[in-house]
Amino acid sequence: MSGKYRFPSEEWIKAFKEELNRNKEYEEAAKDWEGDFLFVITPDEGLDREYCFYVDLYHGKCRDARVVASRDEVKTEFVYEGPYSNWKKLIRGEIDPIKGLLTRKFKLKGNMAKVMRYTKAAKLLVETASRVPTEFV
Amino acid sequence: MWYFISPKVVFGEDALDYLSEVKGKRALVVTDKVVRELAAERVAEKLREAGLDIEFYDEVEAEPSTSSVARGLEVARRLQPDLIVAVGGGSCIDTAKAIWALYENPELSIEDIAPLAELKLREKARLIAVPTTSGTGSEATWAAVITDPAEHRKMELAHHELVPDIAVVDPSLAKTMPPKLTAATGMDVLAHAIEAYVSQWANDFTDGLALKAIELVFRYLPRAYRSPDDMEAREKMHNAATIAGLAFSNSMIGVAHALAHSIGGLFKIPHGEAVGMCLPYTIEYDLPEAEDRLEQIAHHLRLSYTSRREAGLKLADEARRLLSEMGLPATLAERGVAESELEENMDKLVRLAMSSGGTTINPRIPSEEDYRKLFRYIYEGRRVDF
Numbered sequence A: 001m002s003g004k005y006r007f008p009s010e011e012w013i014k015a016f017k018e019e020l021n022r023n024k025e026y027e028e029a030a031k032d033w034e035g036d037f038l039f040v041i042t043p044d045e046g047l048d049r050e051y052c053f054y055v056d057l058y059h060g061k062c063r064d065a066r067v068v069a070s071r072d073e074v075k076t077e078f079v080y081e082g083p084y085s086n087w088k089k090l091i092r093g094e095i096d097p098i099k100g101l102l103t104r105k106f107k108l109k110g111n112m113a114k115v116m117r118y119t120k121a122a123k124l125l126v127e128t129a130s131r132v133p134t135e136f137v
Numbered sequence B: 001m002w003y004f005i006s007p008k009v010v011f012g013e014d015a016l017d018y019l020s021e022v023k024g025k026r027a028l029v030v031t032d033k034v035v036r037e038l039a040a041e042r043v044a045e046k047l048r049e050a051g052l053d054i055e056f057y058d059e060v061e062a063e064p065s066t067s068s069v070a071r072g073l074e075v076a077r078r079l080q081p082d083l084i085v086a087v088g089g090g091s092c093i094d095t096a097k098a099i100w101a102l103y104e105n106p107e108l109s110i111e112d113i114a115p116l117a118e119l120k121l122r123e124k125a126r127l128i129a130v131p132t133t134s135g136t137g138s139e140a141t142w143a144a145v146i147t148d149p150a151e152h153r154k155m156e157l158a159h160h161e162l163v164p165d166i167a168v169v170d171p172s173l174a175k176t177m178p179p180k181l182t183a184a185t186g187m188d189v190l191a192h193a194i195e196a197y198v199s200q201w202a203n204d205f206t207d208g209l210a211l212k213a214i215e216l217v218f219r220y221l222p223r224a225y226r227s228p229d230d231m232e233a234r235e236k237m238h239n240a241a242t243i244a245g246l247a248f249s250n251s252m253i254g255v256a257h258a259l260a261h262s263i264g265g266l267f268k269i270p271h272g273e274a275v276g277m278c279l280p281y282t283i284e285y286d287l288p289e290a291e292d293r294l295e296q297i298a299h300h301l302r303l304s305y306t307s308r309r310e311a312g313l314k315l316a317d318e319a320r321r322l323l324s325e326m327g328l329p330a331t332l333a334e335r336g337v338a339e340s341e342l343e344e345n346m347d348k349l350v351r352l353a354m355s356s357g358g359t360t361i362n363p364r365i366p367s368e369e370d371y372r373k374l375f376r377y378i379y380e381g382r383r384v385d386f
Ligand SMILES: [Zn+2]
Pocket: B136, B188, B191, B192, B257, B271, B275
């Protein structure tokens, strides 16, 4: 397969899930982590509407990852939200995920202190996203 | 985008006089029993000259715990101060920060003091920090370390608003430090500055501060240690502590602090001593990813070397030399930790270090295996070779 996955899409988040589940370093860093996320991509720079991913992370593995129709469809422990333009920078490795929060390029709902104890896992999560062959809209 | 956050810094001889003109009605002075005698009464005198009513909370413990904070918070709630004045080392200042945050935000609990919390500050009171040690730099930072006694875990509280409004950096307060405390807190300054300089978040605003602080430590710490009355050395070290605080607060600490928070919490080793012990090893550990930055430090110190790697190793040796000159332990074994004790606690040590903020922003990010090795190397005193 030489194809790239379009971000955001069901194919992309499935590819991300597979990539993450192959990542041993992530598995180690997140081995005690329990908590699911809603990733919200708000529209700008050519994205037509809001997209949401449901991602369930548990003990170093991704148990589930899929597109959900709207942010109200699922209730998650964490919501990580930002505009499409910043998601692009994040996936290209141009924004550090924690710095992105501190400078409010992304918003986090949920227990920040819990996330701050897993900053290495957060970083590896983003690095994994960078490894998914991605094309943007 | 990034920020440079700083209090107003009043420094130098007679800086304390600034407090006699400060505005306010009621001040809560947060300190401990020893510092109260040595320094906090002097601070209170200045505040009284400014027309403030004073109440002391002087029960801060070394390596302060959540209960230190809770007791102080009760006093604050009763007193309703419009000024909180922390007088002491990092323990007193960090405790005051936590009291301040919870006094202004009664709906929050201590673990909610995290970078993105909706934290209201400065609505009820301002915070002034008056350091009496030349070490933690807490007077200049937006972080606080409070121990959770149930878990022996050092909680790293942080929020951009948690920086004191004013830091009063008066060298006369530092001269009462006994030599051992001078040594340990001085090594903490060095670790802050080196870690800030090699951090992934290092930036143009922090680099100069970090280099200056490193230079000041190597030049003046041995003097301040040997001659407690050398006021020039005292003043330079007192400034260095605040400068290094500004540097790491606006970039980040690293693996020496992650390791030190772990061993400090579990083996009851004071922060400066723990971090000083770990520093040479983490310089060596960082080398593969931070050769150029470490070489720049070596260059600034005019060390002689023929390669970047050698520059980094020489810097680590310089840190070791400082430890031995000042009689500080360079290994866990020397510090009296038994090998069995280390091995029994290894999983917990590693877990705590992995969850420290210093881990991810370090130039080289350790795996659990790396941490295991680092703890053993620090125990034995082996040069890091992996
Ligand atoms: Zn420190």
